[in-house]
Amino acid sequence: MTTRWTLAVAVAGLLLAGAAAVVALARRASARWLLAVTTAVEVVLLAAVGACVVGLLDGHRPASIATLIGYLIGTPLVLPFAAAVAVEERTHWGTAALVAGGLVVAVLAARLHQVWQPAVSAAGL
Amino acid sequence: MPAAHGSGRLIAALYALFALAATGRAVVQIATRFSEAPLAYLLTAIAAILYLVAAWALTSTSPVARRLAWTACSIELAGVLCVGTLSLLTPALFPDDTVWSRYGSGYGYVPSVLPVVGLIWLALHRPQELSTG
Numbered sequence: 001m002t003t004r005w006t007l008a009v010a011v012a013g014l015l016l017a018g019a020a021a022v023v024a025l026a027r028r029a030s031a032r033w034l035l036a037v038t039t040a041v042e043v044v045l046l047a048a049v050g051a052c053v054v055g056l057l058d059g060h061r062p063a064s065i066a067t068l069i070g071y072l073i074g075t076p077l078v079l080p081f082a083a084a085v086a087v088e089e090r091t092h093w094g095t096a097a098l099v100a101g102g103l104v105v106a107v108l109a110a111r112l113h114q115v116w117q118p119a120v121s122a123a124g125l
Numbered sequence: 126m127p128a129a130h131g132s133g134r135l136i137a138a139l140y141a142l143f144a145l146a147a148t149g150r151a152v153v154q155i156a157t158r159f160s161e162a163p164l165a166y167l168l169t170a171i172a173a174i175l176y177l178v179a180a181w182a183l184t185s186t187s188p189v190a191r192r193l194a195w196t197a198c199s200i201e202l203a204g205v206l207c208v209g210t211l212s213l214l215t216p217a218l219f220p221d222d223t224v225w226s227r228y229g230s231g232y233g234y235v236p237s238v239l240p241v242v243g244l245i246w247l248a249l250h251r252p253q254e255l256s257t258g
Binding site: 064066067070071073074077078081082085088089091093094096097100104107 | 130131132134135138139141142145146149150152153156157233
């Protein structure tokens with residue numbers, strides 16, 4: 001993932017984690033606006049994943065394409081799952097799932113940035 | 126009692142997340158370069174299965190699920206301690222990393238913390254105690 005998209009996704013994920021943490025620490029269940037924020041973060045993430053796919057189609061070759069594809073498939077699953085937990089578990093523990101989801105997305109964005117880098121030229125592939 | 130609630134569901138969700146991470150890692154590693162470090166990749170696959178079992182078992186309060194949850198969390202704790210120690214003492218055994226290498230340092234040490242949290246949660250939330258008050 002390019003640096004610009006990585007920053008966008010990481011900041012979005014951290015904002016979600018921060019907002020959800022405030023709600024969770026107030027011992028409240030996730031409100032509708034928090035799920036809207038979650039959706040917005042997912043949209044940013046999907047746009048970043050789309051940009052990666054376009055980059056791959058344009059001929060970008062990361063060090064390990066299998067690893068990159070694994071992360072491109074796995075990362076967008078995190079927030080829908082966290083949102084499902086938050087909707088089903090109507091306590092502050094459900095909100096805490098959104099905190100975890102936002103943090104994990106930020107970490108995965110950093111990981112996608114690493115995985116996106118091309119192979120070191122000496123590798124000879 | 127159909128399902129665990131509250132904190133148990135958050136722990137189960139974290140287990141599901143690690144099931145996803147370990148499964149992804151195992152699939153990519155075994156599909157692309159199994160011969161390089163077969164032991165490491167098999168351990169990752171085993172970890173993935175354990176995380177999946179724990180994720181499911183922690184959300185149910187049936188006696189069978191409870192026993193499975195205890196077993197899965199215990200094996201995980203033993204696994205992360207054994208593999209973590211071995212990976213530091215004899216790195217040659219693991220040419221590539223597993224989820225459990227160096228006590229899960231590649232995953233923010235969450236693989237070490239998660240089974241401990243799971244076991245503590247199981248000890249504090251025994252179904253029979255919940256039903257008797």
